[in-house]
Amino acid sequence: MPAAAERRPRTLFQKIWDDHVIADMGDDYFLLHVDRHVVHDMGGRSFAGLRNRGLALKNPELTFATADHAIPTTPGISWSEYSNPYLENLRESSKALGFKFFDPGQPGSGVVHVVAPEQGIALPGATLACGDSHTCTVGALGVMGWGVGQSELLHILATQTSIQKRAGNMLIEIEGRMGGAITAKDVILHIIRQTGASGARGLGVEFAGSAIRSMPMEGRFTICNMATEMGARYGLIAPDEVTFEYLRGRPYAPAGALWESAVASWRHLAGDADAIFEKTLRFSIDQIAPQISWGTSPDQVIGIDENIPDPDGEPDAFKRKAMMAALEYTGLAAGKPLAGTSIDHVFIGSCTNARISDLRLAAAVARGRRVAAHVAAWVVPGSFNVKEQAEKEGLDRIFLEAGFQWRNAGCSMCGGMGDLSREKIPSGKRAVSTTNRNFVGRQGPGSRTHLASPAMAAAAAIAGHIADVREFGIEAHGTFA
Amino acid sequence: MEPLLEIRGPAAPLPLDDINTDMIAPTRPRAHLSNTKISEREFEAAALFAPLRYDASGAENPSFVLNQPGFRAARILLSGRNFGCGSSREQAVWLLADFGIRCIIAQSYGGIFYDSCFKNGILPVILPTNTLNDLMQEAATGGSEHDFTVSVAERSIVLPSGRAIKFDLPEFRRAALMSGVDDIDMTLSRNTEIAAFVDRDRAARPWIYLAQQRSV
Ligand code: SF4
Numbered sequence: 001m002p003a004a005a006e007r008r009p010r011t012l013f014q015k016i017w018d019d020h021v022i023a024d025m026g027d028d029y030f031l032l033h034v035d036r037h038v039v040h041d042m043g044g045r046s047f048a049g050l051r052n053r054g055l056a057l058k059n060p061e062l063t064f065a066t067a068d069h070a071i072p073t074t075p076g077i078s079w080s081e082y083s084n085p086y087l088e089n090l091r092e093s094s095k096a097l098g099f100k101f102f103d104p105g106q107p108g109s110g111v112v113h114v115v116a117p118e119q120g121i122a123l124p125g126a127t128l129a130c131g132d133s134h135t136c137t138v139g140a141l142g143v144m145g146w147g148v149g150q151s152e153l154l155h156i157l158a159t160q161t162s163i164q165k166r167a168g169n170m171l172i173e174i175e176g177r178m179g180g181a182i183t184a185k186d187v188i189l190h191i192i193r194q195t196g197a198s199g200a201r202g203l204g205v206e207f208a209g210s211a212i213r214s215m216p217m218e219g220r221f222t223i224c225n226m227a228t229e230m231g232a233r234y235g236l237i238a239p240d241e242v243t244f245e246y247l248r249g250r251p252y253a254p255a256g257a258l259w260e261s262a263v264a265s266w267r268h269l270a271g272d273a274d275a276i277f278e279k280t281l282r283f284s285i286d287q288i289a290p291q292i293s294w295g296t297s298p299d300q301v302i303g304i305d306e307n308i309p310d311p312d313g314e315p316d317a318f319k320r321k322a323m324m325a326a327l328e329y330t331g332l333a334a335g336k337p338l339a340g341t342s343i344d345h346v347f348i349g350s351c352t353n354a355r356i357s358d359l360r361l362a363a364a365v366a367r368g369r370r371v372a373a374h375v376a377a378w379v380v381p382g383s384f385n386v387k388e389q390a391e392k393e394g395l396d397r398i399f400l401e402a403g404f405q406w407r408n409a410g411c412s413m414c415g416g417m418g419d420l421s422r423e424k425i426p427s428g429k430r431a432v433s434t435t436n437r438n439f440v441g442r443q444g445p446g447s448r449t450h451l452a453s454p455a456m457a458a459a460a461a462i463a464g465h466i467a468d469v470r471e472f473g474i475e476a477h478g479t480f481a
Numbered sequence: 482m483e484p485l486l487e488i489r490g491p492a493a494p495l496p497l498d499d500i501n502t503d504m505i506a507p508t509r510p511r512a513h514l515s516n517t518k519i520s521e522r523e524f525e526a527a528a529l530f531a532p533l534r535y536d537a538s539g540a541e542n543p544s545f546v547l548n549q550p551g552f553r554a555a556r557i558l559l560s561g562r563n564f565g566c567g568s569s570r571e572q573a574v575w576l577l578a579d580f581g582i583r584c585i586i587a588q589s590y591g592g593i594f595y596d597s598c599f600k601n602g603i604l605p606v607i608l609p610t611n612t613l614n615d616l617m618q619e620a621a622t623g624g625s626e627h628d629f630t631v632s633v634a635e636r637s638i639v640l641p642s643g644r645a646i647k648f649d650l651p652e653f654r655r656a657a658l659m660s661g662v663d664d665i666d667m668t669l670s671r672n673t674e675i676a677a678f679v680d681r682d683r684a685a686r687p688w689i690y691l692a693q694q695r696s697v
Contacts, residue, residue: 019686022671022674022675022678023671023674025651025653026651026652026653027651027652027653028651029651029653029654031668031671031674031675033675033678033679033682035689053665055665061690061691062689062690062691123688123689125686126689131569132568132569133567133568133569133593146592147569147593148569148593148596149569149570149571149574149593149594149596149597149600150569150571150597151571151597151600151601151664152593152596152597152600152664154665155600155664155665155668158665158668158669159665159668159669159675160675160679161668161675163596163664163668165651197499197563197566198498198499198562198563198566198589201562201563201566201589201591201592202589202592231563231566231591233592252691253688254688258687258688259688261687261688262686262688265686297499318496318497318498318561318562319498321497322497322498322499415568416508417508421508437503437567437568439501439503439504439567440503440504440507440532441503441507441508441532442503445507445508
């Protein structure tokens with residue numbers, strides 16, 4: 001590292017970047033070391049690419065895999081009798097090439113961005129790549145995580161490196177208090193509404209401020225998960241005691257003396273006080289209502305007590321056109337309240353909101369109530385371990401008694417690809433989902449998605465229509481009544 | 482990869498922001514197409530821009546730019562902000578390449594999509610909105626009298642009117658596109674540098690290297 005670079009004040013992102021530079025390729029492009037490569041079932045095809053080109057897997061000890069996108073989440077499924085080509089591909093490749101594969105139905109398995117932190121694979125100051133655009137989730141631990149396409153995936157398998165353009169830095173400071181009806185999901189939806197879907201395009205975004213510092217680890221994952229929905233390449237939160245406590249004792253985290261030296265080094269990762277960001281945004285969350293999306297882009301969001309915006313009031317012609325198309329697709333009327341709109345499905349799951357605290361929150365709303373007769377409501381834990389923990393706490397009973405389906409871990413309906421695309425929202429049907437994308441056809445061709453928190457999703461399931469969870473005995477900034 | 486030196490042809494304007502990969506390459510049931518006799522490959526190719534390209538019955542939407550006579554063989558695509566945002570599905574790039582698109586000109590891109598273009602022999606060009614609007618004007622109704630010429634070597638676009646516009650392209654990307662050498666071969670040639678980095682890093686951050694840790 002050049003001495004000059006050491007003296008210049010650096011952001012968290014710049015420090016991690018500098019630690020991984022193998023070569024300067026010119027024009028702000030660098031060859032970086034990839035510390036952790038996590039592969040999911042749809043990326044498994046790249047192993048064939050490796051064989052076809054006669055290349056070896058560069059570093060099996062830094063390669064991990066889990067099957068999540070295409071597997072079924074059918075309750076009670078017998079994994080010894082189930083198979084699909086993507087799953088087989090990962091099983092065989094892991095045996096032949098010697099990397100760790102978390103087989104479905106086994107401890108440690110689940111959605112890739114839930115598994116990597118839960119297993120201590122994602123570590124502060126590390127680089128982590130995965131063939132999935134929500135890899136920024138792990139940034140919550142102070143990991144520089146980014147998504148790659150299929151060709152880049154092959155590049156990483158073969159070289160354990162990645163060619164990256166140095167990204168600019170943006171700071172998002174979030175002040176205020178969460179709790180009760182206002183969750184990390186509401187906070188990030190509220191922010192994306194204001195930044196726009198490309199407001200942080202290509203940047204490394206660091207989230208900071210009092211709301212982040214007091215936020216438990218799981219909420220931080222929800223925040224960083226959706227950094228990609230504002231166009232960010234990387235989402236980051238500086239590691240602190242909350243981070244270290246979360247990681248301590250996890251299967252792939254260092255232990256003993258190595259743990260002590262790792263933590264000592266991680267304490268130096270936080271950005272220098274005088275480091276410069278290209279852009280800084282500040283948000284206060286003290287006054288926000290529960291948030292929900294109305295359109296087909298994650299920035300088309302309103303508070304549950306607001307009306308659906310009117311394209312006629314939008315000065316930007318491009319945006320106006322997009323709003324009109326979104327209203328047509330979602331079948332909604334401008335200027336009307338979104339609350340009260342009848343729904344057909346509820347999906348509580350995904351790498352955004354399927355960790356244990358999410359399920360506890362949804363269960364608190366569902367407890368002692370019934371899902372509306374016309375609604376199909378699914379709860380899909382983010383991992384095998386989350387499912388096991390939830391069952392230990394009796395959350396499964398609460399969901400089942402309320403009429404929710406309690407399913408196995410996986411991506412399921414989030415991307416409309418679960419069980420080889422059989423788990424999806426049917427065309428024309430409306431869903432409230434705890435996922436991260438409401439794109440046209442995202443949860444299945446013709447599906448209509450409203451993004452919201454697990455509390456809002458559970459409330460909608462019970463009401464049978466889009467509803468304000470604050471009417472379910474949850475105070476805006478308090479605890480459950 | 483095929484070397485890419487120059488692209489000449491009509492440029493299809495798609496003046497929308499935030500075109501995501503699910504719009505470029507949706508997964509969709511076969512029943513969506515009115516003609517069910519086509520082959521699997523044709524079916525896949527027909528998925529390109531399906532939500533924009535077809536109406537609800539599966540028939541072609543005549544107002545969609547690639548369905549218009551002057552643009553059916555377009556090799557250049559013009560769009561707005563944040564083109565190719567959304568999921569990491571590289572199918573979006575593959576379908577564009579299969580259609581014959583070799584150059585996209587937009588105001589900005591989704592990061593993963595942008596990188597994947599180079600790995601599939603597509604040149605993604607970034608231009609400011611004002612210039613893009615001029616390009617869209619000149620694209621007019623397509624056809625050979627509205628041909629654009631994009632030169633990788635010169636990093637330039639010559640519009641139908643003869644006006645020339647320069648664009649930025651990192652030197653290593655330009656060299657790779659022109660020679661057709663792919664990223665993997667380029668990186669493998671740096672094996673010594675990679676090994677030296679890992680040696681240093683194992684000492685500095687031993688907790689990253691699991692096998693070493695477990696054998697200690
Ligand atoms: S849960 Fe959804 S967003 Fe997350 S990795 Fe799976 S499909 Fe992608």
